Amino acid sequence: xxxxxxxxxxxxxxxxxxxxxxxxxxxxxxxxxxxxxxxxxxxxxxxxxxxxxxxxxxxxxxxxxxxxxxxxxxxxxxxxxxxxxxxxxxxxxxxxxxxxxxxxxxxxxxxxx
Numbered sequence: 001x002x003x004x005x006x007x008x009x010x011x012x013x014x015x016x017x018x019x020x021x022x023x024x025x026x027x028x029x030x031x032x033x034x035x036x037x038x039x040x041x042x043x044x045x046x047x048x049x050x051x052x053x054x055x056x057x058x059x060x061x062x063x064x065x066x067x068x069x070x071x072x073x074x075x076x077x078x079x080x081x082x083x084x085x086x087x088x089x090x091x092x093x094x095x096x097x098x099x100x101x102x103x104x105x106x107x108x109x110x111x112x113x
Contacts, residue, residue, distance in 0.1 A: 026094030028052075031109040033098055035084045037064050038072035039106035042082025046098040046107060052091040055084050055098065 046055040
């Protein structure tokens with residue numbers, strides 16, 4: 001994973017009122033969304049706004065759950081162990097709608113390796 005200084009952080013005001021087609025002009029696969037599982041509460045905002053169906057919300061994998069801190073595990077349990085995953089990350093066009101929509105600020109866009 002790349003250090004945070006290499007991540008693209010978008011503020012919702014940067015997107016304005018542009019429709020998704022205007023906002024999503026990036027080359028597919030150049031950037032990819034990364035979900036911070038310690039922050040994600042599985043509220044589905046990313047699923048709802050992504051025009052390329054990059055996200056899904058489901059039960060956190062046991063291996064990912066085991067890597068969380070004690071406090072993050074408790075938070076995950078409080079939210080029924082739901083978290084976002086990116087099974088179609090290669091389809092991401094880096095519009096940043098997911099970054100702007102996430103109420104927990106759990107998503108960032110990073111350079112694909």
